[in-house]
Amino acid sequence: MPANCGTCFTQGMKAFALLTLLATACSGLANSASTSANQGLAAQDGGTCRYPAGVDVNSSPSGPGCFGGPAKQICQVSNGATINAEDGGVSGGTESCQSLCGAGQYEMTCSGAAVNAVSPDPDSALGCQVIPIPTPSSTLFYCCPCAN
Numbered sequence: 001m002p003a004n005c006g007t008c009f010t011q012g013m014k015a016f017a018l019l020t021l022l023a024t025a026c027s028g029l030a031n032s033a034s035t036s037a038n039q040g041l042a043a044q045d046g047g048t049c050r051y052p053a054g055v056d057v058n059s060s061p062s063g064p065g066c067f068g069g070p071a072k073q074i075c076q077v078s079n080g081a082t083i084n085a086e087d088g089g090v091s092g093g094t095e096s097c098q099s100l101c102g103a104g105q106y107e108m109t110c111s112g113a114a115v116n117a118v119s120p121d122p123d124s125a126l127g128c129q130v131i132p133i134p135t136p137s138s139t140l141f142y143c144c145p146c147a148n
Contacts, residue, residue, distance in 0.1 A: 064120065065111065066110040066123075071099045075097035104146050105144060105145055115137060
């Protein structure tokens, strides 16, 4: 095992923490807590995206399961930029963000019951596709087509 392997792990964890911070800070989208399956959300093109029947909508899920919500954004900053951990603001550089899901899609977050638990899969009939980003061990994010 290389002598600097611990340093690599630490740098990797820092990168994961930064990615998580950026995805959270740049999301800019919030909805009120609800469990209604047919609530709409603003789509990228300004239209309305309706959740399919049976989708549990919860902006702040506290337990295991799959929950639908507006698509978050993932951001990157220019080399040398500083990110404020309190508000996600960027100084000394530029920031560019893009939605994790395309127009006409919503985000589905699926979380397991414990940190190392297997996350549940969304219903295959929803047509969701996993978002290929680093995630906590018991959580996966998906993009799913709107009902309309």
